[in-house]
Amino acid sequence: MNPKAHQPDSLPAPGPSALAQSEALVAQLRAELEAAGGWLPFDRYMERALYAPGLGYYSGGARKFGRRADDGSDFVTAPELSPLFAATLARPIAEALQASGTRDLMEFGAGTGKLAAGLLNALDALGVAFERYSIVDLSGELRARQRETIEAAAPALAAKVRWLDALPERFEGVVIGNEVLDAMPVRLFAFGGGAWHERGVVWRDDAFAFDDRPVCAAADIAFLAQIEAAGDDYVTETHEAASAFTRTICTMLTRGAAFFIDYGFPRHEYYHAQRAQGTLMCHYRHRAHGDPFVHPGLQDITAHVEFTGIAEAGVEAGADLLGFTSQARFLLNAGITEALSEIDPSDTARFLPAANAVQKLLSEAEMGELFKVIAFSRGLDDTLAAFSSGDRSHTL
Numbered sequence: 520m521n522p523k524a525h526q527p528d529s530l531p532a533p534g535p536s537a538l539a540q541s542e543a544l545v546a547q548l549r550a551e552l553e554a555a556g557g558w559l560p561f562d563r564y565m566e567r568a569l570y571a572p573g574l575g576y577y578s579g580g581a582r583k584f585g586r587r588a589d590d591g592s593d594f595v596t597a598p599e600l601s602p603l604f605a606a607t608l609a610r611p612i613a614e615a616l617q618a619s620g621t622r623d624l625m626e627f628g629a630g631t632g633k634l635a636a637g638l639l640n641a642l643d644a645l646g647v648a649f650e651r652y653s654i655v656d657l658s659g660e661l662r663a664r665q666r667e668t669i670e671a672a673a674p675a676l677a678a679k680v681r682w683l684d685a686l687p688e689r690f691e692g693v694v695i696g697n698e699v700l701d702a703m704p705v706r707l708f709a710f711g712g713g714a715w716h717e718r719g720v721v722w723r724d725d726a727f728a729f730d731d732r733p734v735c736a737a738a739d740i741a742f743l744a745q746i747e748a749a750g751d752d753y754v755t756e757t758h759e760a761a762s763a764f765t766r767t768i769c770t771m772l773t774r775g776a777a778f779f780i781d782y783g784f785p786r787h788e789y790y791h792a793q794r795a796q797g798t799l800m801c802h803y804r805h806r807a808h809g810d811p812f813v814h815p816g817l818q819d820i821t822a823h824v825e826f827t828g829i830a831e832a833g834v835e836a837g838a839d840l841l842g843f844t845s846q847a848r849f850l851l852n853a854g855i856t857e858a859l860s861e862i863d864p865s866d867t868a869r870f871l872p873a874a875n876a877v878q879k880l881l882s883e884a885e886m887g888e889l890f891k892v893i894a895f896s897r898g899l900d901d902t903l904a905a906f907s908s909g910d911r912s913h914t915l
């Protein structure tokens with residue numbers, strides 16, 4: 520067990536079975552730490568904390584997605600906020616399917632299945648012919664939830680959905696990933712005493728703790744040399760897993776498009792002297808904090824996406840960068856206000872929550888500016904209406 524389980528006063532305490540799950544994960548992590556000589560790079564810790572089979576945050580039983588802390592969830596995502604998100608995203612997806620002459624969809628990290636159900640219904644309503652909707656998720660636990668949501672919300676189309684255990688070598692169609700890149704493990708680096716150190720994890724005084732080691736690998740030294748640290752105690756992240764994932768997807772995609780929606784910045788904003796504490800963030804019961812060692816396996820750990828690295832990875836794999844813009848601009852270009860106007864304003868029970876959610880998705884102070892959409896394509900001649908104005912590819 521974890522004798523000094525972190526329990527910050529500001530966070531609600533987990534129940535006994537959740538605590539037992541976390542303790543089992545702590546025991547596994549400690550064994551791995553010991554076998555590795557007492558120090559693990561942070562990306563390995565994060566990978567286990569999120570995806571250790573049966574025990575990690577995404578692979579264990581935590582509820583995760585929802586609107587309120589009292590339903591046992593930890594955070595809300597755009598597809599959970601409003602069905603208008605899926606209904607709007609369906610338009611550029613339909614355009615990409617039609618322009619590429621393809622008929623398959625593949626969603627990564629499908630959460631509760633709401634986005635899948637919404638897209639299936641919206642594409643059907645738009646009269647777009649599609650054959651299959653494949654879901655790839657590292658979390659087997661979520662499959663049952665996704666199937667249930669899709670069967671309830673899109674029963675006539677559920678037969679088109681399948682779950683993949685491995686990626687095909689080639690894929691023609693449209694790939695979608697909402698808030699998937701931010702859930703990929705990151706490495707941590709800290710600047711101190713005039714030099715860069717890799718920040719890893721040790722077990723000290725009966726608890727996990729950070730521990731910094733000098734950076735030795737030439738590739739790390741070269742990359743970090745480009746970052747202007749604002750002085751001692753500057754901490755940041757690198758995103759090897761998200762780049763490798765993007766490379767894999769853009770290699771697999773032989774015709775069509777791939778859309779990734781997530782919070783983050785281009786490189787020059789990400790590695791900014793003022794972003795001195797990095798972007799690592801944990802979510803538990805709708806409270807955000809910065810301690811990844813609180814109840815391992817029971818809380819989400821995430822980092823913002825460094826979109827220049829994502830763009831480079833996709834282009835290196837041979838895809839074209841189709842566009843990069845804010846979520847607000849993308850959704851407005853794709854017609855979210857028209858979708859909202861289809862709801863009768865006098866039906867206040869439907870209209871008011873929908874208008875509120877759209878405001879959250881678009882507002883600069885909420886998700887509209889921090890969240891971005893990056894898309895890659897193969898075999899598309901033109902851009903899509905959703906990138907027709909406000910494209911920021913030049914900022915990457």
Ligand SMILES: C[S@@+](CC[C@H](N)C(=O)[O-])C[C@H]1O[C@@H](n2cnc3c(N)ncnc32)[C@H](O)[C@@H]1O
Nearest residue numbers: 577596628629630655656657658697698699702
């Ligand atoms: C923050 S959740 C987002 C869920 C959902 N897309 C939504 O917006 O509600 C991140 C999801 O990405 C999945 N994920 C992370 N890395 C993945 C990968 N390499 N392949 C497939 N799914 C992945 C996780 O298992 C998790 O379900």
